[in-house]
């Protein structure tokens with residue numbers, strides 16, 4: 057029994073075929089252009105197989121509220137051709153099989169929690185710190201969602217005394233994403249993170265903001281483990297800096313697991329999202 | 342079929358008898374002294390009835406992790422005789438019936454969400470801003486808990502430019518609780534909130550911090566409604582000030598219900614906690 061999976065990113069689409077053990081059987085990837093052209097590539101790939109179900113983890117914001125008129129749509133995105141596009145509807149029109157629908161970061165959270173660095177735990181989180189900041193949470197084994205999916209990157213953080221940067225979030229300026237996602241480095245220094253020395257003070261600023269966010273997630277959700285991914289977390293020593301800030305800010309207020317088991321790197325690397333979409337497909341069957 | 346309910350506060354205990362419709366049949370209250378003396382009063386009251394189950398909402402922090410050695414204990418509390426007291430154990434020794442166990446604020450959240458101002462909704466929150474700040478969340482109809490209960494009062498907030506106060510939280514100084522719970526008014530002005538003029542700038546500071554916290558809860562949990570209770574929310578105009586700050590800080594980033602239906606006052610007033618404990622008792626049966 058095969059399932060289809062999509063990791064729909066703003067830059068590229070990854071499509072895969074998986075089996076009931078959540079293994080990746082086949083995998084392709086192509087650039088994200090217009091919905092028509094991109095979906096034609098998706099269809100060409102999936103049409104080769106007889107699929108029992110499909111799982112989609114999409115860039116967003118998306119509408120995941122089943123009782124909403126725009127359920128299955130991509131909502132306000134700067135990628136104009138995709139704005140208000142009925143992604144799930146277009147997939148359902150082509151394939152009369154169950155289709156699971158969530159955000160890209162939720163899919164990655166599912167992947168990491170079921171088969172990656174948080175495997176075996178029931179209350180976990182995955183956060184990606186890259187071009188933007190997003191996170192997904194698993195609460196009691198299920199993806200957390202209320203009237204919509206979380207937008208955990210937009211917490212308001214306490215500015216660092218020595219950090220004069222105003223932040224790049226178009227909504228909030230200096231929210232977490234505005235101050236700690238990758239482009240904030242370019243915004244401060246005019247060059248990309250990979251070209252910034254490991255001792256530069258900017259890493260201290262960013263880990264201070266990330267540490268604050270981790271305190272918020274910790275006191276609100278009390279997860280068993282938080283997996284930290286995304287390009288920024290690849291900066292040398294970043295995870296250690298974040299751990300230090302987090303510890304010092306939490307000030308032992310609530311008990312957490314041993315720090316090295318609490319804040320961890322992803323286990324599935326680039327496959328977290330697509331693996332999560334396969335899991336979603338197997339769950340929706 | 343009757344159930345017993347306890348709202349165990351640090352100052353007073355409320356005990357009640359409820360029916361299967363979650364109605365309060367009988368209700369008593371007495372001061373919180375030592376565990377022995379206080380529980381004697383609880384036993385004297387409950388012993389008059391034949392109870393099917395009991396629900397307890399207790400001051401804390403408490404251990405709600407069923408796989409923990411200290412499950413059912415009150416943990417570190419400044420109320421020394423209660424520290425490390427096996428509250429649930431003492432109740433179970435007396436009564437061989439199912440006993441539900443959660444925090445006082447979780448019980449109030451349950452009460453407000455099932456029968457109060459958030460009735461009929463599946464994703465809600467209750468926050469109390471009083472001597473301290475605590476909150477409980479209902480996610481998909483169930484109380485949110487990970488490796489422990491939330492401690493949502495200890496979010497780190499962005500200090501207001503004009504607020505020189507350092508905060509009274511013994512762990513964090515200027516966290517949400519340290520800056521916006523009732524004692525912060527005494528800390529700033531040397532008098533209690535009820536004696537402070539409605540136009541005083543302190544209300545602006547406090548509503549700024551509360552608004553930030555509401556943004557965090559909103560982007561992380563995406564609830565359908567947030568109920569705001571506790572003494573501080575009784576200050577004239579406070580709810581309106583909080584709404585204004587929240588709106589301006591969220592900056593329309595995520596869609597929320599109409600503001601007047603989103604941030605609301607409690608529906609059960611003083612009965613939220615004890616009603617929640619009755620609901621808990623009926624659920625645990």
Ligand SMILES: Nc1ncnc2c1ncn2[C@@H]1O[C@H](COP(=O)(O)OP(=O)(O)O)[C@@H](O)[C@H]1O
Nearest residue numbers: 186187188238239248249250286287288290291
């Ligand atoms: N080694 C690094 N150190 C710091 N920042 C990095 C590093 N590698 C990539 N980044 C930053 O991470 C961002 C890209 O994140 P990534 O997770 O790869 O992509 P996306 O978020 O778009 O999916 C860019 O802003 C980039 O500058």
Ligand SMILES: Nc1ncnc2c1ncn2[C@@H]1O[C@H](COP(=O)(O)OP(=O)(O)O)[C@@H](O)[C@H]1O
Nearest residue numbers: 471472473523524533534535571572573575576
């Ligand atoms: N009208 C009011 N305006 C501002 N603060 C108030 C008001 N009434 C009570 N408070 C403050 O609320 C706190 C008590 O909160 P309350 O919810 O009644 O009790 P507790 O949190 O101890 O259960 C005290 O710090 C008190 O000063």
Ligand SMILES: [Zn+2]
Nearest residue numbers: 210225228231
């Ligand atoms: Zn933002």
Ligand SMILES: [Zn+2]
Nearest residue numbers: 495510513516
């Ligand atoms: Zn604190």
